[in-house]
Amino acid sequence: MKTFSTLKSMSLAALLATSVAFPVMAATPADTFVIARNTADAITLDPAECFEFTGSRIVANLYERLFMFEPDNLTKLVGGIAESYEFAEDGKSITVKLRPGLTFHSGNPVTANDVAYSLSRAVKLDKTPAFIIKQIGWTADNVDSAVTAVDDGTVKIDILADLSPALVLNLLSSSVASIVDMKEVQKHEVDGDMGYAWLKDHSAGSGPYKLKTWKANELVMLDAFSDYRHGEPAMKRVVIRHVAEPSAQRLLLEKGDVDAAMELTSDQLKGLDGNADVAAQQYPKGYLMYLATNMDHPVLSKPEVREALNYIVDYKGMTDTILDGQYKIHQSFWPSGMWAASLDTPYSYNLDKAKALMADAGVEPGTKITIDTLNKSPFKEVAQNVQAALKEVGIDSEIILSDGKTLWPKYRARKHELIVARWGPDYSDPHSNADAFAHNPDNRFEAKLTGKLTWRNAWDASGLTELTNQAAAESDPEKREAIYAELQQKVREDSPFTIMFQAIGTFGQRANVDGFINGVTSDQAYYRTVTKN
């Protein structure tokens, strides 16, 4: 018997040892903003290289650019390091006066030399996002003479390509054009790398926050910058915790261990409804979901068939069901929430009209096509919906699901027939998407303009290439806006694209948090406006 009592007491002790209650601290400190997010995509915080969602959001809070959007108006460039600017009469250069008295986190003053160094550094390092400012005509060889310091507080910027001033300003407002602290960066230069190795996980900016720690897959910690030009932010510290699992994010949010959870599914957001301590927040995201036809296809390239596709998409049905809370109806190539976006949505689900158009085109019943899309929700559900509607109008389709690594190369090789795909802008100017959806200077296969959706779908863009160039070069903002309106309408009416939906960003937030602003692009995430009650 003694044996068993020993065994029992051992087991009991072990059980107790693992289930002792530990009182836990809930609620984050009053001056700290804690975010739960999947940060697995973050690979660098160097603004000259960063092109990932998580990284861009952080970089936007560490650095300032010459021109920036302020959180109270995300469609108008007003802020930034520039106090004023003036274009030369020929539109080929800008003279920018810097705001006086600005300092970097290090205490060094922000000078014209820093601006020249930063832009030149981004062009010379030539990392992924460098193409954005290289559109200004800059190369590693000419950028030093194109961007020069006139005096400490004045920069002269030469525009070496035929671009609208507004477009140039927008390009200079992108993350890659962030201004870094030249002295600080040069201090950490190794073998002439312009601080590349060091700046990946350090910061040298003049933004509202400075980087305290970045532990990949664990957390990012930012400290408020007391000399920031709008004053020290209310949140003295921002912590972004790496939590990959959305259910875990939700638990942390509900318990008050984090103030915001960025990747909650729509089901989870609905589940928060009854909880007064937390609230679901939405913001427009720049991602568009569209249907595209390969113009090399004998049937899909017919104008009537392409028009019919606009009527077989059950826009409302899908946003009410499978896309509920994740996407909204949007039918233009420039997303809403951005300057010059067209909000017209003339198309709706109308199978009779689609049938008539198919008949006009002489499409034989039982015609077979394939639909390529991503092997994940909601792409496959949308493709199934399209497949069902196509069946109704006499086309038998087969859906091919692939992951991105297989799908995108196939798309870039023009080997698809019909595709359900997505696209997001690279910077805050309609030219970013016009260039993809309406511009194709060379439709030959050998041209390999794989960055353009027009080329990928073998569409010569029927006269829109010139109009896109014209819009990019137009200096009058009103005229420019009018050209984009025309471009969006023309692409809607006659192109291989049926633009269907725009993504909606959603996140959960504690009820005592106020002022956390998220815009259409990743770099419109503002921590400095956050307050807690």
Add this chain to the structure above:
Amino acid sequence: MTDSSTAQSTAVDFSPYLTIAKKIGGGLMMLVLTFIGLTAITFVIGRIMPNDPVVAIVGDRASKEVYEAMYLQLGLDKPIWQQYLIFLGNILQGDFGNSVMTTRPVIEDIKRFFPATLELATIATIVGIIIGIPAGVLAAVRQGKLIDHIVRIVGLLGHSIPIFWLGMVALLIFYAKLDWVAGPGRIDFFYDGIVDPVTGVILIDSALAGEWDVFHNAVSHIILPASMLAIYSLAYISRMTRSFMLDQLNQEYVLTARVKGLNEGAVIWHHAFRNVLVQLITIIGLTYASLLEGSVLTETVFAWPGIGQYITNSLFNADMNAVIGGTLVVGISFVFINMMSDMLYRIVDPRAK
């Protein structure tokens, strides 16, 4: 008497030492061969993966010049056997290259992420031993009784319930509802950086530094994920203990011992259990090694910054240096634990010598 004993003491018998030396030599030889095999396999897998290591570093919009410069810098123009030799040479010097994702040397990352997994796996294995072995013995001794059924059912559940799901449920109950333990993560962020890493194991480091707040917080965080893994280990250990024990209890020597009038406790612990222990060493070694392999799902649910999550994220980012380094370290520790349990086995069981 005197003569013979003198003669014996002068002619020292080295043979037992030689045997041990041979065993150790053999073990080391095995380790070297396994190391070469492992590096070769991980290297080849790394190279035939559909991910382009150059694109992972320079991005897919980089110019042709930048791409080619990185291609040359990574030595990808050399024949594959030459690349392997360079790779092997670097590893022997402790250089796995840099991680694209964390930008730091992979070896530094491993030093940070591996202890987190080690901490979790060690606690889970210890709990598995403390609960699993007595439970298994009890079940065997009381075969067919209620306690036996309970142990068997718990064993079956522990082996078949998805840890991912169980982890979420446990978080919901013990963290969200009851408030007994801390939630996902290894430590609350406001304790982060207070204790300097010495061993990398927060529980040890904070205790060494006398930072009991930090220690307490770390314990509170580790309880749930360690318990999840412990359920898996104790399920396996108790099941195997029960089966080994039943085997022994049916042996003749147990009957003899009982007939000789030894009390039941002595029969079970001194006779039967000693034989079971030998077999259990291998089982425990296997369990520990499999937990170290990186419990990706547990680490994901509990936002635990361990080696499993590190390797998985590296795969998604096509960060091949990190994948190869991480896989290799896990592989080596697997071999090492097996070797250790093999040696322990020989020490405990004289017959194995």
